[in-house]
Amino acid sequence: MQNQTSPLILTFGVADPVGTIGIQADLASFAAMGCHGLSVITAILISDTTQIEDSQVIDADWVADQARVILEDMPVAAFKVSGVGSIENVSVIAEIVSDYPDIPLILDPFISAMPDQGLDSEDLLIAIRELLIPQTTVLLASAVELARLAETWREPSTDDTMAVDAMRVIEMGCEYLFVTGTPSDMHDVANTL
Secondary structure: OOOOOOOEEEEEEEEOOOOOOHHHHHHHHHHHOOOEEEEEEEEEEEEOOOOEEEEEEOOHHHHHHHHHHHHHHOOOOEEEEOOOOOHHHHHHHHHHHHOOOOOOEEEOOOOOOOOOOOOHHHHHHHHHHHHHHHHOOEEEEEHHHHHHHHOOOOOOOOOOOHHHHHHHHHHOOOOEEEEEEEEOOOOOEEEEO
């Protein structure tokens, strides 16, 4: 009888002391789905159950070294990218995943929960848009996050631009877009692929 090995999923994300987001949440989700999670820490959060107070970004060289050592040793079935921490980390992660074009990339940038980075916030979104979205198999974003991301290529709008914004993401090279928290005709909230 042959041993069945669990699929290995490499996740890039933040370390959250509460465990509700980031690496800890990913590892729990992967285990629940029968996968084994491998982790690359991009930032360390100071948070509680109500908010994220601050974060300490991990140097991009450390992010690269964490991932490269794992990838030289183990065959991963998928990549997941969530909180990246910095523009430099986006760049290094994009370079790493580009070396493995046949491995699916799930991108959940989780931009709405992270502390505001002032002027760097838009630059971070632009880096995600230009470097990661074209390599993404599935982008997971809330309706609010999609709108924030869309404001990197269009002016802010009060019109319903979700369908147009979604098509733009697909045109950028993302294979699938999963939008959570979309308004529906029944005054409920829906999730749309």
